[in-house]
Amino acid sequence: xxxxxxxxxRLRRTTALRNMVRETVLTVNDLIYPIFVTYGDNVKxxxxxxxxxxxxxxxxLEEEIREVVDAGIPAVLLxxxxxxxxxxxSSAYDADGIVQRAIRAVKAQAPELVVIxxxxxxxxxxxxxxxxxxxxxxxxxxxxxxDPSLELLVKTAVSQAEAGADxxxxxxxxxxxxxxIRQGLDEAGFENVPxxxxxxxxxxxxxxxxxxxxxxxxxxxxxxTYQMDPGNxxxxxxxxxxxxxxxxxxxxxxxxxxxxxxxxxxxEQFDLPVVAYNVSAEYSMVKAAAANGWIDERAIVMxxxxxxxxxxxxxxxxxxxxxxxxxxxxxxxxxxx
Ligand code: PBG
Numbered sequence: 001x002x003x004x005x006x007x008x009x010r011l012r013r014t015t016a017l018r019n020m021v022r023e024t025v026l027t028v029n030d031l032i033y034p035i036f037v038t039y040g041d042n043v044k045x046x047x048x049x050x051x052x053x054x055x056x057x058x059x060x061l062e063e064e065i066r067e068v069v070d071a072g073i074p075a076v077l078l079x080x081x082x083x084x085x086x087x088x089x090s091s092a093y094d095a096d097g098i099v100q101r102a103i104r105a106v107k108a109q110a111p112e113l114v115v116i117x118x119x120x121x122x123x124x125x126x127x128x129x130x131x132x133x134x135x136x137x138x139x140x141x142x143x144x145x146x147d148p149s150l151e152l153l154v155k156t157a158v159s160q161a162e163a164g165a166d167x168x169x170x171x172x173x174x175x176x177x178x179x180x181i182r183q184g185l186d187e188a189g190f191e192n193v194p195x196x197x198x199x200x201x202x203x204x205x206x207x208x209x210x211x212x213x214x215x216x217x218x219x220x221x222x223x224x225t226y227q228m229d230p231g232n233x234x235x236x237x238x239x240x241x242x243x244x245x246x247x248x249x250x251x252x253x254x255x256x257x258x259x260x261x262x263x264x265x266x267x268e269q270f271d272l273p274v275v276a277y278n279v280s281a282e283y284s285m286v287k288a289a290a291a292n293g294w295i296d297e298r299a300i301v302m303x304x305x306x307x308x309x310x311x312x313x314x315x316x317x318x319x320x321x322x323x324x325x326x327x328x329x330x331x332x333x334x335x336x337x
Contacts, residue, residue: 024310026302028328032075032116032275033068033321036213037061037102039083049209050280051287053319055081058098058105065109071325075114077169077317078102079214082124088132089124093155097124100163107164116196117160119153119170119181128218130172130226144226146174153177154184161190169252171198173226178246194249196275200236200262203227206255210280236262237269244270250315255279257304260311267312276313278305283319298327 011021036047036055043057056064068076080099082091091097099117106115122130131149133142149172157168168185170177178197185193203224211217228235240251251270253263254277267274286304290297301320308316318324 024306026306026309026324026328028072028325029074030305030309030314030316031073031321031324032077032315032317033073034077034079034317034319035061035064035068035102036079036081037098038081039098047209047213049212049284050319051284051291052323053213053283055213058101061102061105062109065106065113067322069110069113071322072329073321073325075116075167076106077116077118078106079118080123081213081215085124085126087126089121089152089156092121092124093152093159095159095162097159100159103160103163103165114166115164116167116169117157117163117165119157119160119168120172121149121152121156122172122216122218123214127220128216129221130223131174142220144174146176149174150177150180154180157181158184158188158190161185161188161193165193167194167196167250169196169198171201171254173198173201173223173228175242176246178243178248182247195247196250196252197243197248198254198277199240199243199248199251200259200266201227201252201254202230202259204230204255204258204279206258206279206281208281209284213280230258233262233265236265240266240270244272248272250275252277252317253313255282256308256313256316257282260307263308263311263313273314274312275315275317276308276311278308278316278318278320280319286320298323302327 011017038055038057040057041059043055044060045055047053078099082098084091103115120130122128127133129144131144134145135142153172170181178195250273251266252275253259256276256278263276286300289295301324305316305324
């Protein structure tokens with residue numbers, strides 16, 4: 001009789017042994033919770049394609065922030081749905097815009113909670129693109145103008161910092177946005193406000209439910225001239241390299257699930273914290289399957305988030321954050337509070 005020389009199962013024999021040798025453990029400090037704020041009064045409206053996620057008017061935001069703080073989640077990412085939109089997205093950089101007012105409200109209520117502001121124009125432009133539209137002088141075709149858009153993005157970031165944002169998270173994918181925003185923040189005296197760059201953002205169908213929620217679907221064309229092609233990974237390195245050179249403090253990969261290799265690559269190539277965005281359709285698919293009784297929601301979510309962390313994410317932006325924080329506390333899937 002010969003015996004296996006190596007027995008992997010020895011360390012899997014009991015719960016205690018498995019807990020001792022677990023390599024990746026999700027913690028509540030890894031989580032960032034996105035919140036949608038909207039104009040109007042007394043609004044708490046569930047987003048149909050994102051069960052459990054709501055639009056809040058400013059006067060109803062308090063209850064949501066209390067839940068987040070009670071769950072021990074360290075940070076929120078704010079998105080705004082403005083009352084008016086125009087070609088220049090002017091409500092994005094209005095000192096009294098919806099996001100600026102929400103930042104002030106959250107900081108007043110919970111000064112310790114890290115407030116991250118998404119810096120983009122698409123929720124605020126009537127055409128739904130992330131930058132300004134210019135028409136080609138010869139063909140008349142509409143293009144997203146890079147450099148003129150930067151000016152507006154800088155104004156947006158500075159107004160968010162003035163309102164009290166702790167981190168600026170630009171998601172617009174214009175070239176040079178990190179350098180432009182860094183300089184704008186520094187000139188305005190916000191040299192200590194970090195930039196969490198959406199460095200590697202793919203032109204993805206996984207943003208569908210978010211665009212319903214944020215009313216930010218492009219009114220013509222698509223985002224493929226500024227967001228990345230899903231087939232590319234060497235280009236992801238170029239995007240991340242330029243962001244590092246321009247002074248980014250954290251690098252994000254978005255979406256997460258279909259791009260785990262990109263998360264791993266950025267983790268290996270750069271020494272900045274890596275953030276994974278577990279985007280809207282990744283959430284909605286889990287919720288839909290769970291509602292049908294086809295999957296065990298808790299187990300699926302914990303395995304997914306642990307997988308993102310194992311791939312290299314230091315932080316995870318996720319609509320599951322409040323549930324995940326609770327499940328971590330309950331010790332599920334080896335989570336540890
Ligand atoms: C804005 C922005 C988008 C998301 C975050 N910031 C949408 C987009 O680029 O179309 C998507 C987030 C999600 O799907 O959860 N540019």
